[in-house]
Amino acid sequence: MFRLSQYSTLLALSTRALALPSLVTRVATRISDSQLASYAPFTQFARAAYCPSSKISPWNCGEACSSSENKDFQTKLVGGDGNAIQLYYVGYWPTQNAVVVAHQGTDPYKLSADLTDFRFFWKNLNSTLFPGVPSDVFVHGGFAEEHVKTATTILDTVKALLSSSNASTVISIGHSLGAALAELDAIFFTLNLPGVYVKSVTYGTPRVGNDKWAGLFDARVPDFVRINNMKDPVPTLPYEFLGFHHPHGEIHLAGPGEAYSCPGDDDATDSECTISQVLTPLQWNVDDHNGPYEGISIGTAWCN
Numbered sequence: 001m002f003r004l005s006q007y008s009t010l011l012a013l014s015t016r017a018l019a020l021p022s023l024v025t026r027v028a029t030r031i032s033d034s035q036l037a038s039y040a041p042f043t044q045f046a047r048a049a050y051c052p053s054s055k056i057s058p059w060n061c062g063e064a065c066s067s068s069e070n071k072d073f074q075t076k077l078v079g080g081d082g083n084a085i086q087l088y089y090v091g092y093w094p095t096q097n098a099v100v101v102a103h104q105g106t107d108p109y110k111l112s113a114d115l116t117d118f119r120f121f122w123k124n125l126n127s128t129l130f131p132g133v134p135s136d137v138f139v140h141g142g143f144a145e146e147h148v149k150t151a152t153t154i155l156d157t158v159k160a161l162l163s164s165s166n167a168s169t170v171i172s173i174g175h176s177l178g179a180a181l182a183e184l185d186a187i188f189f190t191l192n193l194p195g196v197y198v199k200s201v202t203y204g205t206p207r208v209g210n211d212k213w214a215g216l217f218d219a220r221v222p223d224f225v226r227i228n229n230m231k232d233p234v235p236t237l238p239y240e241f242l243g244f245h246h247p248h249g250e251i252h253l254a255g256p257g258e259a260y261s262c263p264g265d266d267d268a269t270d271s272e273c274t275i276s277q278v279l280t281p282l283q284w285n286v287d288d289h290n291g292p293y294e295g296i297s298i299g300t301a302w303c304n
């Protein structure tokens, strides 16, 4: 195993520079204040995923558990240890008559270091867990291996909640590594819960898979947003030149109260979107990964 971070950075720059003269012009649109505000409860759910299980079980984790929209949440399952297995929780959200599944993320400096070197491998999705997915769909092996650790336990709980609560919607939520897991969950639930409406809201999401993954996701999970903050580098990783592609759904926060919906997948040419704003490591601000996402920071330090 050797690290080629510097070299890969240079390569990324050159491929991006070559790719820029695109024939398709995709222009971002400014998001209204009310739409932007509507994401706040999801942001709090993503933030709560960093809180210890002892606070999530009773749904008593400070601000993240006590907003007017989410304080009625009823936790059904908590798991993970924040180390070998990311923390997660599953429960019923009466306000939206929905089942929520949220995953913890990880330290942004560690994640961006992990995702800028070549120590990754492609993996097909497990055909038992992801029935019917074509064999040309590949995802980052590390994300797939993390996902499989908890997938069956979470799905069983989701099924139980769907039948006991009368909900017919499942929402997957996460930040950072947890965002990658939530993106995998969105397809996982879509394939395993026919007739159930699947929605997903993620924050600081890295690229999860190849172009076939992005195509599958675009076709099967229309109700998806991935919210990127300012100059966070994580959404630009792993690099495109290695074959990674985002699905649709980018919302880019440019500053307080100012956000843009970026059309297409990873190919908006608009200067307001991450791909244009975070072009080279000179523009990175790793601290932006933790937010604030419209006033709400997400990470281990913000469970209070």
Ligand SMILES: *[C@@H]1O[C@H](CO)[C@@H](O)[C@H](O)[C@H]1NC(C)=O
Binding pocket: 126, 127, 128, 129, 152
């Ligand atoms: C796929 O997932 C199932 C269910 O978790 C597991 O039993 C099986 O071993 C997995 N297959 C591979 C090839 O990892």
Ligand SMILES: *[C@@H]1O[C@H](CO)[C@@H](O)[C@H](O)[C@H]1NC(C)=O
Binding pocket: 166
């Ligand atoms: C369950 O949902 C259906 C459809 O929304 C509704 O007609 C029914 O009254 C609900 N039942 C309960 C017990 O809430």
